[in-house]
Amino acid sequence: MTYYSRTLTQTSTYTYVDVRHVNWKIRSDLRYIRVLFGLFSEQYEEEMSGDLYQWVLAGYASQIKFLIYTGQDLKLGLRYQINFSGVVSRDDDAGNIPYVNLSLDARFDVLVVPSRKWHTQTQTQKENFYARLAAKWGDSNLYLSERGTWSSDNVYSSNKLSAQRDIFKSL
DSSP, rough: OOOOOOOOOOOSSSSSHHHHHHHHHHHHHHHHHHHOOOSSOOOHHHHHHHHHHHHHHHEEEEEEEEEEEEEEEEEEEEEEESSSSSSSSOOOOOOOOOOOOOOOOOEEEEEEEEEHHHHTSSSSHHHHHHHHHSOOOOOOOOOOOOOOOEEEEEEETTTEEEEEEEEEEEE
8 A cells, every 4th residue: 555645834924814913903003093183084094904914914014104294294103013923912902092283284104114025026026916906005205204202012913923013202
């Protein structure tokens, strides 16, 4: 009698469920910003959440930043440092974003700082990834003055995936 075996090697250290959990926490913050400041629509929130899910699932994001600014001055920022190698904490309750009194010309942007994995992709692979996303993505030329402080606030995590949240408060 002959026996055969087959080996399956899993290279990913996180699952779709892990990404969904962390993305849901980030989306909760996005929703809170939408409701609190009214800087974008519910449709934008949904589309952005879907795009951020894709960025994290593919392993292409090392940081995600939500930036609220006036002119060139950052007023409030949320920065998520994505870690694919381990859980830092289980303290992952969303919310607790400070209110900032904004002027009428306040703007909101989302920036993704690409990971090393992103930089290994060919231009064609990057364009194929962009084609799957709802928003128009590409290089940013946004440079903001950060007169204030970033402070570590929370960690959203599931299994081997975590997002360390830092909050920027202007002076």
